[in-house]
Amino acid sequence: MCGIEAGKSLETYTQLLFEEADLHLKENEFKNLSDFSDRVDLVYNCITKLNTFKTEVAKHQDRKSNRESEMIRKQGNDLFLRQGNYLVALEYYTKSIAYAESGSTNLALAYANRSACLYERRYYKQCLEDIDRALSLDYPEKSKQKLLKRKASVETQKSKQKQVSYYNSPPVIKSKNPLIDCAEDSIEIQYNKKYGRHVIASRDIKIGEVLSAENSVCHVVHPESKYIHCHECLELCYNLIPCESCCSSLYCSEECRSKCYEGYHKYECQFHKILLSPLMVFIKLALIGMNDLKKIEADCPDNIHLFNSFKEIIKLEMNEENWNYINLCIPAIAASIAYYTLKENQEFTSKYDTDEDDCNIKKLLYKAYMINTFFPFNIKKIRYTPNYIESKRVGTALYAFTSFYNHSCVPNCEFFYYGSLIVTRAQAPIKKGEQVTISYGSYFYRTPKATRQEILKKTYFFNCDCKACTHNWPTIMDLPIGKDLSLWFILKVSQNIFDGTESNQKLQDELLTESKRLYYELEEDQPCQNLLRVQHMITEIYAYQASRDVEF
Numbered sequence: 001m002c003g004i005e006a007g008k009s010l011e012t013y014t015q016l017l018f019e020e021a022d023l024h025l026k027e028n029e030f031k032n033l034s035d036f037s038d039r040v041d042l043v044y045n046c047i048t049k050l051n052t053f054k055t056e057v058a059k060h061q062d063r064k065s066n067r068e069s070e071m072i073r074k075q076g077n078d079l080f081l082r083q084g085n086y087l088v089a090l091e092y093y094t095k096s097i098a099y100a101e102s103g104s105t106n107l108a109l110a111y112a113n114r115s116a117c118l119y120e121r122r123y124y125k126q127c128l129e130d131i132d133r134a135l136s137l138d139y140p141e142k143s144k145q146k147l148l149k150r151k152a153s154v155e156t157q158k159s160k161q162k163q164v165s166y167y168n169s170p171p172v173i174k175s176k177n178p179l180i181d182c183a184e185d186s187i188e189i190q191y192n193k194k195y196g197r198h199v200i201a202s203r204d205i206k207i208g209e210v211l212s213a214e215n216s217v218c219h220v221v222h223p224e225s226k227y228i229h230c231h232e233c234l235e236l237c238y239n240l241i242p243c244e245s246c247c248s249s250l251y252c253s254e255e256c257r258s259k260c261y262e263g264y265h266k267y268e269c270q271f272h273k274i275l276l277s278p279l280m281v282f283i284k285l286a287l288i289g290m291n292d293l294k295k296i297e298a299d300c301p302d303n304i305h306l307f308n309s310f311k312e313i314i315k316l317e318m319n320e321e322n323w324n325y326i327n328l329c330i331p332a333i334a335a336s337i338a339y340y341t342l343k344e345n346q347e348f349t350s351k352y353d354t355d356e357d358d359c360n361i362k363k364l365l366y367k368a369y370m371i372n373t374f375f376p377f378n379i380k381k382i383r384y385t386p387n388y389i390e391s392k393r394v395g396t397a398l399y400a401f402t403s404f405y406n407h408s409c410v411p412n413c414e415f416f417y418y419g420s421l422i423v424t425r426a427q428a429p430i431k432k433g434e435q436v437t438i439s440y441g442s443y444f445y446r447t448p449k450a451t452r453q454e455i456l457k458k459t460y461f462f463n464c465d466c467k468a469c470t471h472n473w474p475t476i477m478d479l480p481i482g483k484d485l486s487l488w489f490i491l492k493v494s495q496n497i498f499d500g501t502e503s504n505q506k507l508q509d510e511l512l513t514e515s516k517r518l519y520y521e522l523e524e525d526q527p528c529q530n531l532l533r534v535q536h537m538i539t540e541i542y543a544y545q546a547s548r549d550v551e552f
């Protein structure tokens with residue numbers, strides 16, 4: 001992976017500003033302000049006076065620089081020539097492309113050098129695109145012959161092109177829920193005081209059934225993946241093109257570049273580099289909110305859930321009354337930094353120019369930051385090899401409907417990523433009327449009850465009453481084994497079915513069918529080790545089927 005930019009993160013800045021502005025002295029004043037925009041105003045007035053804000057935060061511009069671009073390209077050359085490390089060199093060249101000034105020779109050179117990496121890795125289509133990009137720019141005459149020779153060679157190799165995508169085609173919703181646009185009609189949303197809004201099975205559900213398939217409300221690419229994933233669609237792409245003004249955003253196509261710019265990037269384009277972190281997703285959410293506010297009031301009845309909109313996510317239960325002062329204040333600092341930056345942006349100020357807009361953006365930034373710290377989803381890509389399983393973070397996303405699922409330490413569902421689409425599947429049979437649950441990270445067989453309860457209380461402010469907590473189920477080592485597994489199952493499991501090839505598809509399908517059958521056979525022994533083993537196998541096969549074998 002290419003080195004992440006130096007500089008402080010947004011988290012570091014918020015902490016620093018909290019200390020320097022002596023915000024701990026403002027606790028009572030802050031807590032007496034129930035309106036979020038007033039909280040942001042209070043903090044904004046304290047921190048924008050500080051030298052740290054003026055010299056570090058406000059001055060952190062994101063400008064192109066040929067000098068930087070050249071330096072990064074030379075680091076890429078070193079990796080390419082001396083170490084033969086083509087994949088990492090490729091990321092350096094992409095970074096060099098991001099920094100190069102529009103139309104410059106530096107940009108042409110970085111494209112040309114990247115085409116050499118793409119050639120070596122057999123991404124011929126992408127190699128050709130980069131050669132053409134270099135040639136259409138100010139590429140030095142003296143080196144053109146070499147590039148044209150590579151182009152001619154690619155033409156003969158095209159049939160050996162490698163695939164680029166880190167996930168397979170997702171399952172589709174077969175019987176669409178009339179009230180929840182991303183879900184099957186097997187579930188419904190209910191409300192009660194104890195569980196807040198929660199999801200219930202409206203008929204018996206079998207293991208493996210898809211319950212929802214939801215696109216993110218918004219997402220950002222993770223810093224460790226930013227040079228090989230499109231910042232708009234999150235697709236894997238080894239020859240990204242840059243935003244024409246800033247060094248931070250890269251796209252897989254012209255289409256994604258203009259979609260992103262028009263939708264949102266025009267407001268963040270010259271944002272300070274400190275905001276380049278997974279936390280950035282909160283600004284995106286607030287800006288979507290600004291766009292959606294009027295629409296929501298106008299045409300969304302309360303019982304219809306449009307989950308790619310802002311309307312649902314803003315209503316998520318945050319239990320604000322339980323947050324301590326620093327956790328309430330940090331969102332106001334982050335919102336103030338973002339607000340300051342947006343006010344510097346003409347596109348933003350010309351569109352949102354009323355006092356009401358001003359108040360709304362502060363409120364939304366504050367609330368969006370809280371949502372982002374409370375319920376972010378980490379999109380991962382998984383790579384299966386014969387010897388190990390590797391996973392990497394691709395992005396951070398916010399999902400409105402999937403966030404509705406409540407927690408259980410014995411969840412009956414798991415979710416799987418197909419790029420930024422999140423698919424939830426039953427991993428146990430669910431009876432009509434039963435609550436549909438996921439795990440917020442605490443599973444009964446891994447973590448003792450007291451620790452789980454403490455984490456859930458501290459982070460999500462509820463006392464878990466799932467069956468494992470109620471009946472004091474032990475962790476895995478202390479569980480009974482349960483009924484014998486069939487010899488067939490043990491034999492198949494001992495073979496490596498996750499070897500990264502597609503040839504064992506039939507074996508996986510057989511194993512999935514057998515695992516589901518065994519689940520029902522073992523169910524009455526729950527909790528037991530063998531049931532967990534079978535359930536784990538089901539989850540692994542679905543995760544494997546979602547993932548494509550790509551280079552990391």
Ligand SMILES: C[S@@+](CC[C@H](N)C(=O)[O-])C[C@H]1O[C@@H](n2cnc3c(N)ncnc32)[C@H](O)[C@@H]1O
Nearest residue numbers: 194195196197316317403404405406407460462
């Ligand atoms: C992301 S939200 C889930 C949706 C939420 N129920 C709502 O009404 O918006 C997480 C919050 O849901 C509630 N919650 C989740 N699982 C729960 C459970 N097993 N028992 C009680 N409350 C739960 C807690 O208030 C938690 O902070």
